Ligand SMILES: Nc1ncnc2c1ncn2[C@@H]1O[C@H](COP(=O)(O)OP(=O)(O)OP(=O)(O)O)[C@@H](O)[C@H]1O
């Protein structure tokens with residue numbers, strides 16, 4: 081009986097191709113929207129995760145304050161780190177590749193008539209190791225420069241371009257605040273991060289220079305650490321926490337006034353945002369699917385009215401109520417599922433194109449594809465039921481007389 | 484449900500076969516509407532139609548012919564009185580049971596043909612067999628036979644819009660007889676046709692009556708058409724004025 085209903089339905093649909101196509105358009109667009117949103121959203125999530133792990137998935141950052149804030153801002157009452165903290169971590173924690181102290185201050189860099197606002201980052205040459213950042217011209221800090229806190233700097237590509245353009249910059253002198261710094265090296269260009277920030281917009285100077293000349297204190301903003309390959313960052317994180325609690329005299333019942341973030345955590349934070357966004361966009365798109373369902377109901381109602389005589393004939397010939405109901409219900413479901421299939425195909429096509437254009441990975445989510453298909457079928461049932469019931473309950477005599 | 488209707492029919496029929504006609508209307512009345520607006524379309528009709536009979540129903544417009552046909556066709560039930568079809572009291576059956584009765588025992592021919600548009604003649608004729616649950620091969624075969632019986636073997640693939648009125652009515656007749664019914668109900672089957680076409684249709688109906696023993700009740704306004712029948716029943720204001728047997 082279901083097969084018969086299916087045959088009747090596809091015959092009825094083919095009898096009016098144009099209208100059937102217009103009817104399913106709503107569903108097509110709805111399903112396509114869901115597929116596009118979710119697929120691109122998943123792509124974005126994966127890209128963010130990939131980009132962050134490119135920063136070094138074995139990287140950890142020790143910060144002042146409480147992790148709950150996650151703002152990275154220094155908590156007012158928590159004491160800052162010092163160079164000794166970074167040294168202690170480097171020498172006492174097992175399985176480390178390197179540890180680098182880091183302080184950042186936004187300032188202007190001036191060369192001749194050009195100037196550029198950028199982040200001045202005080203650190204040690206370990207920083208370059210941890211971030212796997214190459215010096216493409218010139219050299220990095222030497223030990224003497226670091227220990228003595230000399231006024232030398234490495235330029236990020238963006239800063240170099242802004243100040244020097246096509247001119248040579250090595251051994252030139254730039255001004256940061258009131259101080260003159262000698263450019264000793266240029267850093268490899270890394271481009272935009274996935275959060276849209278320019279990674280090359282910074283200047284590196286030795287940390288001691290930063291402390292003495294720019295900050296006027298011995299504070300260190302944060303400590304960047306990288307574990308050796310194959311060493312668990314969770315273990316390193318726990319070890320650092322024990323060490324820092326000891327160094328900062330935090331009692332057993334006291335809360336930490338610092339926190340260690342590993343990359344996994346950062347990835348989770350960042351991807352959870354894109355995941356929520358994906359879900360939201362998907363939900364909005366799903367609403368448009370419902371609107372498509374209303375379109376189906378509308379056309380099915382018109383179709384029932386238009387085919388009143390046909391329904392009357394069927395009833396007179398001996399069709400039972402539920403057979404007529406089934407016929408129209410199946411017709412609605414076939415229409416909706418067909419729309420769903422077209423929507424899935426076009427949605428995947430557009431998503432593939434979009435992923436190419438946005439340089440994101442194309443992440444096929446079978447669950448969403450199957451879900452969208454089932455959902456479109458369900459839309460057919462829900463919105464087809466009322467018109468189908470209307471058809472089934474028609475009085476055959478009146479239906480036969482209907483003009 | 485099908486089983487129930489069939490068993491009931493068979494059981495009752497075997498008990499009463501000697502005493503009952505195919506159709507037995509006993510004091511059938513039909514009232515439309517309520518209170519002030521009530522219209523009494525039928526006022527106590529008694530009519531017996533034995534198997535193999537061919538009855539022409541005549542009467543003025545509004546005299547209750549179609550109302551009576553709807554009751555005979557189990558599309559409607561009497562307000563009072565009883566309708567026995569093969570001894571089964573139709574008034575006690577549910578809507579679905581009446582549908583099954585129509586499916587298995589009755590064929591309908593309408594004034595306006597009521598064929599499915601944009602559907603081939605063959606598929607139109609197949610329709611009742613679909614509801615009978617016949618497999619496609621048998622359906623095709625029987626539908627072809629029925630079309631051949633009405634002389635339209637060469638028109639199987641044509642849709643109603645490609646057929647003349649007379650041909651369309653032939654397709655409708657093929658559809659009505661394809662399931663081998665006991666009773667053929669025709670409400671003004673020639674109402675939309677010219678006299679030559681009407682004559683052809685009437686000859687076809689007479690042939691079905693003679694050769695297949697099909698019981699036929701037909702409404703018509705035209706005495707010429709009524710003359711083909713074995714009996715004429717004249718309606719007047721919801722009552723039977725006279726019955727004439729030839
Ligand atoms: N559904 C209905 N509701 C109310 N009144 C109705 C209904 N159907 C029929 N009637 C009334 O019942 C009476 C008989 O109608 P019926 O259709 O049986 O006449 P008829 O003999 O078939 O007429 P015609 O020759 O014009 O077809 C008429 O007065 C009609 O107005």
Ligand SMILES: [Mg+2]
Nearest residue numbers: 548549550670
């Ligand atoms: Mg009438």
